Amino acid sequence: MAWKEQLVLAFLTWILEGTKGQDAQVTCVFSGRCILPCKMKPHVGDEVIHWYHTKNTDSPVHSYYQGKDQLAYQDKKYKGRTSLFPDQIRLGNESLLLSDVKIQDEGRYKCYTSNKEGNDETFVNLKVKAPVQSVNITVAADTLTCSSEGIYPAPVLVWSTVPPSDLQQEKEPEKQTNDQGLFSVTSTVHKSPNNTFICSVTAGDSTHTASLRQQSEQQFELFHIKPQS
Numbered sequence: 001m002a003w004k005e006q007l008v009l010a011f012l013t014w015i016l017e018g019t020k021g022q023d024a025q026v027t028c029v030f031s032g033r034c035i036l037p038c039k040m041k042p043h044v045g046d047e048v049i050h051w052y053h054t055k056n057t058d059s060p061v062h063s064y065y066q067g068k069d070q071l072a073y074q075d076k077k078y079k080g081r082t083s084l085f086p087d088q089i090r091l092g093n094e095s096l097l098l099s100d101v102k103i104q105d106e107g108r109y110k111c112y113t114s115n116k117e118g119n120d121e122t123f124v125n126l127k128v129k130a131p132v133q134s135v136n137i138t139v140a141a142d143t144l145t146c147s148s149e150g151i152y153p154a155p156v157l158v159w160s161t162v163p164p165s166d167l168q169q170e171k172e173p174e175k176q177t178n179d180q181g182l183f184s185v186t187s188t189v190h191k192s193p194n195n196t197f198i199c200s201v202t203a204g205d206s207t208h209t210a211s212l213r214q215q216s217e218q219q220f221e222l223f224h225i226k227p228q229s
Contacts, residue, residue: 023108023123028101030130030152030182038094038111038122048114049084049094053107054123061109062096064089077104103128103152103181128152130182131206137199143170144191144212146199149184155203157187162196162211 028034036051049064059075062082069084081099094113098105109124130152138145146157157173173187185201200209 023125025125025127027127027129028098028105030101030103030128030180032101033097033099034101034126036096036098036109036111036124036126038096038113038124040092040094040113040115040120041117042090042092043115043117044090046115047089047094048112048119049089050110050112051082051096052110052112053105054110055107057110064094098126101128103130129204129206132201132203132208135199135201135208135210137197137210137212139191139212142191143188144197145186145188146201146210147184147186148201148208149182151183151185151201151203152181153204154183155185155201157185158200158202159187159189160198160200161192162198165192165195 024037026034026036038049038051045067047064049062051061051063053061053075056075059073061075061078062084063070063074064084071079074082078098083097083099085093085095085097094111096109096111106126106128109126110121111124112121113119130150132148132151132155135146135148138147146159148155148157154175159167159169161167168190170188170190173185175183175185177183183203187199189197191197196211196213198209198211200207
């Protein structure tokens with residue numbers, strides 16, 4: 001067995017044995033690639049693998065039997081986005097590689113496996129994240145507007161100042177979603193002299209912060225702080 005295959009199988013064993021009796025937990029980055037782990041005892045021939053999203057058990061996410069992928073009845077939402085690791089199936093690796101991850105992919109997945117030695121099923125909870133990549137602060141008349149977009153899950157926007165002051169927000173931060181399920185958030189406050197305004201946007205485990213320092217009555221300097229996740 002090649003060292004790469006050994007490493008992958010050891011990693012899968014660590015994940016699945018660490019979650020025996022529980023669902024494995026996987027977080028995938030929006031539009032990226034992600035592995036949903038599934039492992040069974042190594043066995044040559046007669047392997048049957050069915051992956052399902054538990055919200056739709058009529059149409060599989062991916063199926064494999066008779067020594068090849070069987071996608072005639074695949075859920076159309078996953079067309080062209082799923083694959084197995086065919087050279088590792090004989091070693092017991094039935095994990096699913098999901099590409100171009102979408103918000104709608106979130107949820108609980110079932111991996112059903114079968115061979116001459118019996119059958120088994122394991123479950124994986126998939127969560128999707130789109131980390132905060134940028135925060136922008138703009139100035140118009142006597143107001144400052146903080147905004148960020150392309151975020152998931154729902155973001156939290158917080159204003160603060162240095163030195164501390166009472167901020168006058170026009171209204172609660174406004175959140176919207178686009179057709180991909182990603183959030184944008186916007187918030188406006190009244191500016192005051194001699195303050196540095198700080199806007200932080202957090203979504204899940206990622207945070208990005210921008211600050212705007214007033215240099216003169218009409219001149220401001222914008223700073224970005226490296227995202228934290």
